[in-house]
Amino acid sequence: EVQLVESGGGLVQPGRSMKLSCAASGFTFSDYYMAWVRQAPKKGLEWVASISYEGSSTYYGDSVKGRFTISRDNAKSTLYLQMNSLRSEDTATYYCARQGPGTTYYFDYWGQGVMVTVSS
Amino acid sequence: QIMLTQQAESLWISPGERVSITCRASQSLLYTDGKHYLSWYQQRPGQTTKALIYHASVRTDGVPTRFIGSGSGTEFTLSIEHVQPEDFAIYYCLQTLKSPYTFGAGTKLELK
Numbered sequence: 001e002v003q004l005v006e007s008g009g010g011l012v013q014p015g016r017s018m019k020l021s022c023a024a025s026g027f028t029f030s031d032y033y034m035a036w037v038r039q040a041p042k043k044g045l046e047w048v049a050s051i052s053y054e055g056s057s058t059y060y061g062d063s064v065k066g067r068f069t070i071s072r073d074n075a076k077s078t079l080y081l082q083m084n085s086l087r088s089e090d091t092a093t094y095y096c097a098r099q100g101p102g103t104t105y106y107f108d109y110w111g112q113g114v115m116v117t118v119s120s
Numbered sequence: 121q122i123m124l125t126q127q128a129e130s131l132w133i134s135p136g137e138r139v140s141i142t143c144r145a146s147q148s149l150l151y152t153d154g155k156h157y158l159s160w161y162q163q164r165p166g167q168t169t170k171a172l173i174y175h176a177s178v179r180t181d182g183v184p185t186r187f188i189g190s191g192s193g194t195e196f197t198l199s200i201e202h203v204q205p206e207d208f209a210i211y212y213c214l215q216t217l218k219s220p221y222t223f224g225a226g227t228k229l230e231l232k
Contacts, residue, residue: 045161045212046171047221061220062121105153106174106218108160 004096004111011106011117017119022096022111023081025117029077033099035107036070036081038092046092049081063089068103086118122215126154126224132232138201143213143225146192149176157217160189160198163226164209172211173198203229 008020019073020036049070050059058070069082079096093115097107123146133139149156156176163169171180173189176196186201200207208231213224 044226045163045214045223047214047223050219050221059219097169100171100174103153103155104174106171106214107155107161107169108171108174108180110169110171112168 002098004098006094006096006111006114007115009094009114011119014118015119016086017084018086018116019083020094020096020114020116022081022099024077024079024096027040027098029072030074032101034035034070034072034079035097035099036079037095037097037107037110038090039095039113039120040092040107041088043092048094049105051079083116086116089117090116091118092116121220122149122218122222124212124213124215124222124224126211126213126227128227129225130228130230132230133203134211134232135203137203137206138199139203139229141198141211141229142197143191143196145196145215148193149196149217150193151217156192156196157215158191158196159214159216161208161212161214162185162207163212164206189192201228 003025005023012018035050051070053070067085071080093113095113096111097110100106100108127142149158158176160173176190188199210226210228212226
């Protein structure tokens, strides 16, 4: 059974940093692109970033480019999101998602999410 | 970036009815491989987000046949036939043709 479990969220002050993790199990982690998607309170979904199989290629949404870094450790089956220079508008639930096989390019499995609150 | 418009914020229906949710893209989502990079997702409180449809019309594993994806170019529809109580949720479309990937604003199915 595919499982994605996010951790590392919480309350952080504006301008500070935070690192999220996503532990994956139930599949061969290195065979899939992975992604982060977020959802601000009472708002819709927003794609944040994606990463290729070995981590050599990364892609970012415009609102986080230059501040967030997606990475992965295939030996640990873990996805990361390093978030720097956090702003109040980054307050959201962050979801880890697996991108579907091959060139399907959809998010076939999602985690339960972890809440990040940026506030002084 | 490609914008996705889900016209209806909410739709009120009764169980057993048929409903269609539309998603309009600001440019064609057709790639040179002949596939449309448009997918649909369901969000229910307390559950993980569920993928329903990819490539505009392909149901994901285990999704009931009452969920039907259709459309081409810039106009796409998710139809649900004989709506069940568990179908009352929020539905999002997503384009993955070009980065940045973008979601529609969501359509909430509500009980009439």
